[in-house]
Structure formats: structure tokens, C-alpha cells
Amino acid sequence: MFWNRKKKQEVSPEEASAEQIDEIREEAETAEVPCPVAEGQSAATEMQDAVEQEKQASNTAEEVAEEEPKQGFFARLAGGMTKTRDKLAGNLSNLFKENEIDEDFYEELEEILVMSDIGIRSTEEILDRLKENVKKEHIKERALCRELLIGSIREQMATSESDFSFEEDKSVILVVGVNGAGKTTTIGKLAYQFKNRGKKVLIAAADTFRAAAGDQLSAWASRAGVEMIGGKDGADPSSVIFDAAHRAQSRNIDILLCDTAGRLQNKKNLMAELHKMGTIAQKEYPGAHVEILLVLDATTGQNALSQAREFNEVTELTGIILTKMDGTAKGGIAIAIQSELGVPVKYIGVGEKIYDLQRFDADSFVRAMFEGEEA
Ligand SMILES: Nc1nc2c(ncn2[C@@H]2O[C@H](COP(=O)(O)OP(=O)(O)O)[C@@H](O)[C@H]2O)c(=O)[nH]1
Ligand SMILES: [Mg+2]
Numbered sequence: 001m002f003w004n005r006k007k008k009q010e011v012s013p014e015e016a017s018a019e020q021i022d023e024i025r026e027e028a029e030t031a032e033v034p035c036p037v038a039e040g041q042s043a044a045t046e047m048q049d050a051v052e053q054e055k056q057a058s059n060t061a062e063e064v065a066e067e068e069p070k071q072g073f074f075a076r077l078a079g080g081m082t083k084t085r086d087k088l089a090g091n092l093s094n095l096f097k098e099n100e101i102d103e104d105f106y107e108e109l110e111e112i113l114v115m116s117d118i119g120i121r122s123t124e125e126i127l128d129r130l131k132e133n134v135k136k137e138h139i140k141e142r143a144l145c146r147e148l149l150i151g152s153i154r155e156q157m158a159t160s161e162s163d164f165s166f167e168e169d170k171s172v173i174l175v176v177g178v179n180g181a182g183k184t185t186t187i188g189k190l191a192y193q194f195k196n197r198g199k200k201v202l203i204a205a206a207d208t209f210r211a212a213a214g215d216q217l218s219a220w221a222s223r224a225g226v227e228m229i230g231g232k233d234g235a236d237p238s239s240v241i242f243d244a245a246h247r248a249q250s251r252n253i254d255i256l257l258c259d260t261a262g263r264l265q266n267k268k269n270l271m272a273e274l275h276k277m278g279t280i281a282q283k284e285y286p287g288a289h290v291e292i293l294l295v296l297d298a299t300t301g302q303n304a305l306s307q308a309r310e311f312n313e314v315t316e317l318t319g320i321i322l323t324k325m326d327g328t329a330k331g332g333i334a335i336a337i338q339s340e341l342g343v344p345v346k347y348i349g350v351g352e353k354i355y356d357l358q359r360f361d362a363d364s365f366v367r368a369m370f371e372g373e374e375a
Contacts, residue, residue: 068355078368080350084331088116119336157362170288172256172281177295182323188220189357199254204244205230206237207261245284271314298322301330323349
């Protein structure tokens with residue numbers, strides 16, 4: 001089955017996570033009988049969980065205004081990406097002031113792109129394409145390179161309609177990612193969007209490791225006005241998926257959104273658990289599309305890229321959700337992830353409110369990143 005196929009990812013030498021990836025591979029290969037329940041949490045994990053819970057406790061229903069602001073979709077994206085744009089645009093405008101297209105120009109451009117978290121590999125790809133086009137179109141001015149550069153990134157980031165066909169199918173969406181990435185919040189936002197589009201939505205609370213994770217999700221479910229199943233601390237996550245998928249099938253639910261626990265400390269279990277969840281979902285809701293979306297915190301920059309690689313090794317991801325694009329200068333990481341993993345970025349989170357999630361659109365993203373609201 002598709003989520004069980006392991007992709008052979010090329011690991012770039014400049015990334016320190018290569019060793020970690022080997023480790024996951026090794027663990028994956030020696031995985032025993034799927035056993036999703038934790039085999040004892042380390043003190044560090046417990047501490048991390050405690051900090052997270054405290055953080056989440058402050059994220060109460062009252063704080064989340066439900067009324068969508070009048071500000072348009074693009075304005076909110078551009079507003080959220082201000083820091084990323086400021087960092088990039090300032091450097092670029094100086095670069096494009098001069099005229100000569102020489103080696104210095106390409107070197108400086110390379111530095112600016114890498115500094116913007118676009119990643120070494122994707123920067124090289126972008127530069128190669130740019131050089132090719134400069135030659136082909138006999139371009140002599142730096143200013144003209146700007147448009148070529150933007151166009152090339154837009155092309156690279158383009159998603160296809162089929163990437164989102166699951167939204168119109170019957171789908172089970174497994175939302176995966178490390179603690180604190182924004183899984184639960186994003187599920188609330190997705191539920192709200194799908195519900196508003198007239199879909200029948202059900203949420204499964206399969207992050208049963210952390211105390212109060214169920215309560216947090218339940219608060220989001222009620223804000224979104226959808227039903228939730230599960231939420232008992234310590235329950236077997238797969239049994240939650242079993243019940244939820246079963247209910248989804250019997251009630252003809254369109255979208256079943258599943259919250260999961262993600263702890264990189266325990267990859268063997270994580271892999272086994274994700275596999276088991278996918279298998280159960282498919283079995284209990286035959287015909288439903290299984291979508292595996294990885295939630296990454298954009299503020300962690302290169303670390304998010306390493307996490308994406310690691311998760312992509314243990315399960316076949318069908319998409320990425322980048323959260324916290326607001327308030328970070330590291331938005332360029334979206335480009336690095338898409339280019340290096342070949343997994344499309346499907347949604348981006350631009351704030352903590354229920355409407356602060358946007359379906360990824362390459363054109364708007366590139367405009368927000370390079371030009372902002374005035375464009
Ligand atoms: N600024 C901002 N904060 C976000 C976004 N998405 C999630 N968060 C915050 O990130 C924190 C962790 O989110 P949570 O959903 O609990 O993460 P989980 O552990 O992966 O389920 C919460 O305080 C959220 O409000 C976003 O797009 N922007
Ligand atoms: Mg959570």
C-alpha cells in the first residue's frame with residue numbers, strides 16, 4: 001500500500017541530519033510488530049510535553065476570535081510574510097541596482113537566497129535556470145533577471161489541481177509532525193474551512209499521549225462546529241482511528257481529520273504507528289483516499305527541512321503544511337522543502353486564528369515573498 005513504500009531520498013551532504021536519517025532507516029528496517037503505544041517516555045520528552053501543554057493551556061477558546069477579518073486573502077498572506085519579504089527584498093534591491101551580470105552578481109545572489117532559507121540545493125537549481133535563461137534570452141541587465149528569478153521560483157512551487165483532489169473525495173487525513181508544530185491548531189482550521197464548504201467533517205483525537213491534547217482538539221472541534229471522536233488520554237491511537245474511520249464510513253463523512261502524536265525520539269514506533277493508522281483507516285473506510293500531511297513550524301527554518309526528510313523516510317507524505325509563516329523571516333524554507341523533497345506544500349498557516357490557514361498558491365506566495373501588498 002502506498003503509505004508503506006519507502007522513498008529513497010538523496011541526502012544532501014551539507015545537512016547534518018544525514019546520520020539521523022540512516023538511523024531512522026535502520027530502525028525502520030528492524031521494526032517489530034506494529035505497537036503504537038509508547039514504551040516509556042524519556043524525561044526529556046515529558047519535559048517537552050509539559051512545556052507544550054502549558055503553552056496550549058493559554059490558547060483558550062476566548063482568545064480565538066471567530067469573525068474573519070475584512071482584510072483580503074492576499075493581504076493577510078502578504079502581511080504574514082512581511083519579515084521574510086523584508087529580509088529578502090532589501091538585499092535584492094541593492095543587488096539589482098547595479099547593472100553588470102557577472103560572476104559577482106551570481107555569487108551575491110546565491111548568498112542572498114541561501115540566507116533566506118531557500119536551501120543550497122534549491123538555490124543552485126534556481127541559479128542554473130537563471131543562467132540558462134539569461135543566455136537564451138540574451139539578457140544584459142540585472143533588473144531583467146529579477147523577473148526571471150521570480151518566474152522560476154513560481155514555476156518550481158506550482159502545485160497541480162490533482163494535489164488537492166482529496167478535498168473533493170472521501171478522505172482520511174492523517175496529520176503528522178513533531179510536538180508544537182501546529183497539528184491540532186491546523187486541524188481546527190482545516191475542519192472550519194471544509195465545514196464552511198459544506199463538507200461533512202469528523203475529527204479523530206489520536207494524539208492520546210499528551211494529557212489535555214484531547215481537550216485542546218475538542219475546543220477546536222466546537223469552534224469549527226464539527227464532531228470529534230476519541231480524546232481519552234492513554235487510549236490506543238489506532239483504536240481511535242478504527243472507531244473514527246468506522247463512524248466516518250457509516251455516516252458517509254467526507255473528510256476525517258486525524259490528530260496524531262509525533263515524537264522523533266521514537267521513530268520505530270512512529271513509523272509502525274503511522275503505517276497501522278493508514279491501514280486501519282483504509283480498511284474501515286474502504287474507498288477513502290488516505291492523505292498524509294506533515295505539519296512543520298516554519299520558524300524553525302532548516303530544522304523543519306530535516307524533519308521533513310525524516311518523516312518522508314518513515315511514511316509516504318502526500319503534502320506539507322507550513323505553520324507560523326507569520327512572524328518568521330524564514331518563509332523561504334517552503335521553497336527548500338518543495339524542491340528537495342518533491343512533496344508539495346499544500347497549506348500555510350499565517351496566524352493562530354481559525355481562519356488563518358490558506359491553501360498554498362505559488363503565484364500569491366511568490367508575490368507575497370518578493371513584492372508584498374503593493375504589487
Ligand atoms: N503564529 C502562529 N502560531 C501558530 C500557527 N499554527 C499554530 N500555532 C501555534 O503553535 C502552538 C502549537 O500548536 P499546536 O496545534 O498545539 O501544535 P501540535 O503540538 O503540533 O498539535 C500553539 O500555540 C498555536 O497557537 C500559525 O500558523 N501561526
Ligand atoms: Mg497537538
